[in-house]
Amino acid sequence: MHDPRVVWNTHDVVGRAGGEAVQSRTGHAFIKQVMRETQAVYGGEMSAHHYFRDFVACDSGMIPWLLVVELMGRKGAALSALVDARRQAFPSSGEINFRVDDVTAAVARVEAAFAASAVSRDDTDGLSLAYPDWRLNLRASNTEPLLRLNVEARGDEGLVAAKVAQIRTLIAG
DSSP states (O other): OBOSSSOHHHHHHHHHTTOOOOBOOSSHHHHHHHHHHHTOSEEEOTTSOEEEGGGTTEEOSHHHHHHHHHHHHHHTOOHHHHHHHHHHHSOBOOOEEEOOSOHHHHHHHHHHHHGGGOSEEEOTTSEEEEOSSEEEEEEEOSSSSOEEEEEEESSOHHHHHHHHHHHHHHHHO
């Protein structure tokens, strides 16, 4: 299970391991519900919440840390090297928060500029648009009066920066 904010790295890792990545709305209640419905072994959010079926679908920071330490030992690699490899493969903007007067209007401006040329669209949680080399997720926060943007790419940090700049201008109006 994963949320829709940044997904390509997750799809890659899960697919290589022979699994199937399933998407849920952002938030522990949504993730836990879909985990139970699908019998998912693991659920994770970009915000570093990790849920495990064998831990009653509850959030734990200790379990992933122990798994990461085990992986570092098996690979003989530093955590920084493991993370850097994934960041190079799928660079992302990280979540960028915007305070806007009209969330609906800001999302509509981004949608008008980008939706027609997208190869896929998903409205599970906000607006997610994907293209061959980059992807965006733009959604209103569930807990704060913010509009949240995430942009990811396939191996191109410059593309992430360029798309964030474009979208930032559209959000500002």
